[in-house]
Amino acid sequence: MDYPIQHHIIYVHGFNSSPGSFKALQLKAFVEQNQINAQYHAPMLSHWPEQAMARLQELLTTIKEKDLAAEKITRILLVGSSLGGFYSTYLMARYPGLKAFLINPAVFPQELLPAYLGLNTNLYTGEQYELTQDHMQQLRKLHMAEPACCQNIKVLLQTKDEVLDYHRAENYYCQADVTVIEGGDHGFQNFEQHFTTLLDFAGIDYPEQLTMPEEDEVLKLRALV
Numbered sequence: 737m738d739y740p741i742q743h744h745i746i747y748v749h750g751f752n753s754s755p756g757s758f759k760a761l762q763l764k765a766f767v768e769q770n771q772i773n774a775q776y777h778a779p780m781l782s783h784w785p786e787q788a789m790a791r792l793q794e795l796l797t798t799i800k801e802k803d804l805a806a807e808k809i810t811r812i813l814l815v816g817s818s819l820g821g822f823y824s825t826y827l828m829a830r831y832p833g834l835k836a837f838l839i840n841p842a843v844f845p846q847e848l849l850p851a852y853l854g855l856n857t858n859l860y861t862g863e864q865y866e867l868t869q870d871h872m873q874q875l876r877k878l879h880m881a882e883p884a885c886c887q888n889i890k891v892l893l894q895t896k897d898e899v900l901d902y903h904r905a906e907n908y909y910c911q912a913d914v915t916v917i918e919g920g921d922h923g924f925q926n927f928e929q930h931f932t933t934l935l936d937f938a939g940i941d942y943p944e945q946l947t948m949p950e951e952d953e954v955l956k957l958r959a960l961v
Contacts, residue, residue: 928948
């Protein structure tokens with residue numbers, strides 16, 4: 737008996753971000769508006785790396801258990817932005833069968849984030865917290881010397897990323913499918929232009945005629961997050 741495939745898209749947000757970021761909401765609106773045959777997930781992650789990873793692993797387990805109970809085959813695409821790309825890379829080594837679509841991924845956040853030690857405020861939730869050396873130690877434990885399952889990783893980089901040196905990601909993911917785009921910024925401009933590439937990479941079917949959500953429609957979703 738052939739069991740049906742259930743696709744899932746998990747948006748993994750970055751440092752001081754949330755499921756209410758514009759890219760996360762833009763992708764959510766696109767999936768819903770075009771009735772894409774995939775369940776969209778965007779978990780809120782703790783500023784503590786170990787807690788963030790525990791939340792992601794819990795979500796993966798829940799998804800697989802529900803699909804198994806429904807006699808469906810699970811297919812999961814991680815969409816990781818910045819620090820979310822770092823987390824997604826760690827998960828790729830531990831959960832066979834995942835795919836990852838990474839957007840300006842952070843490769844060595846344990847080297848970058850010490851510049852933000854001290855009081856921080858989440859840009860979307862307003863949560864205030866102190867970033868400490870304990871955070872850096874947790875990041876070091878999650879760092880992979882090299883990415884695993886590179887055949888299942890697609891990376892998009894923009895050369896004008898003002899936060900991360902795109903060359904480091906280009907070198908680190910050299911065995912993966914890497915696209916370098918001139919210009920842009922760390923937030924990744926024109927993300928919506930790559931949605932069909934994302935769906936093709938995940939093996940998700942979509943209508944021949946697609947519509948892109950307008951900016952005001954995307955921002956309306958922020959109140960619902």
